[in-house]
Amino acid sequence: MTAVQPLALELQPTWSGIGVGGPGSGSEPSGGATALPWRFRLRSRSPRRPCPTARTHAIAEGVFLAALRALGQALEAKDPDTWGHSTRVGALGAAIGSDLGLSEGERADIRLGGELHDVGKIGVPDDLLHKAGPLTPMEYLRVMQHPLIGERILAPLIHHRPAVLQIVRSHHEWFDGRGLPDGLAGEAIPLSARVIAVADAYDAMTSPRPYRASLPLATATRELEDNAGSQFDPDCVRALERALPGVRHPARQALRRPVLPFARAAASSWA
Numbered sequence: 174m175t176a177v178q179p180l181a182l183e184l185q186p187t188w189s190g191i192g193v194g195g196p197g198s199g200s201e202p203s204g205g206a207t208a209l210p211w212r213f214r215l216r217s218r219s220p221r222r223p224c225p226t227a228r229t230h231a232i233a234e235g236v237f238l239a240a241l242r243a244l245g246q247a248l249e250a251k252d253p254d255t256w257g258h259s260t261r262v263g264a265l266g267a268a269i270g271s272d273l274g275l276s277e278g279e280r281a282d283i284r285l286g287g288e289l290h291d292v293g294k295i296g297v298p299d300d301l302l303h304k305a306g307p308l309t310p311m312e313y314l315r316v317m318q319h320p321l322i323g324e325r326i327l328a329p330l331i332h333h334r335p336a337v338l339q340i341v342r343s344h345h346e347w348f349d350g351r352g353l354p355d356g357l358a359g360e361a362i363p364l365s366a367r368v369i370a371v372a373d374a375y376d377a378m379t380s381p382r383p384y385r386a387s388l389p390l391a392t393a394t395r396e397l398e399d400n401a402g403s404q405f406d407p408d409c410v411r412a413l414e415r416a417l418p419g420v421r422h423p424a425r426q427a428l429r430r431p432v433l434p435f436a437r438a439a440a441s442s443w444a
């Protein structure tokens with residue numbers, strides 16, 4: 174009986190694409206560039222059973238995305254009260270994108286961008302992120318550095334998905350040009366970032382915070398309507414309202430329930 178050969182996950186330099194060998198293979202770029210780009214490669218330990226290329230790439234992509242999502246989870250682990258926010262924003266953004274007729278690839282970028290949109294808050298001091306009272310103008314500007322910090326963190330990892338980086342950078346732009354960090358207006362703001370801006374605001378309003386209860390869903394949508402054309406893209410607000418009936422709200426609670434008791438117990442034991 175032939176033993177089943179497991180797959181091995183290796184980190185290897187690849188030079189120009191799929192199936193190209195490493196150093197000494199004769200396929201290195203000229204000029205002595207030997208280190209980049211690094212990519213995950215999966216190889217069967219049996220040379221007679223090479224991995225099918227599509228499956229290999231699907232597995233490697235899954236590992237890569239899981240590592241990226243761990244970054245978003247690391248941010249939310251700092252604040253149990255926002256647990257699940259980024260995941261919900263990604264899911265709601267994808268639903269809005271579906272209503273807008275965006276392609277599967279565009280929706281995948283929006284989902285990932287939503288999951289990572291606030292990852293730059295890792296670089297913002299906790300006392301500012303959790304300040305109970307209003308922020309001073311200088312504190313506000315410090316907090317609003319997080320889109321740029323997030324873009325800087327993620328750029329080396331996902332430069333091949335620029336739409337995701339645009340979401341991270343531009344999710345606090347305002348439709349009328351009064352947002353940050355670039356003061357973009359209207360359609361100069363990437364559509365995916367306009368979508369996530371609406372999803373982000375909606376989820377934040379409908380989620381409880383230590384200093385306030387969650388707003389009723391109707392109140393939150395009315396707030397978005399009131400700010401359509403100034404802060405938000407009116408088309409994206411209308412798309413959210415159309416998409417909401419298809420969004421499964423019980424899933425939101427499922428995301429929150431298993432984590433909070435553990436996180437709160439851990440926090441109290443560390444205090």
Ligand SMILES: [Fe+2]
Pocket residue numbers: 290291319344345
């Ligand atoms: Fe943000």
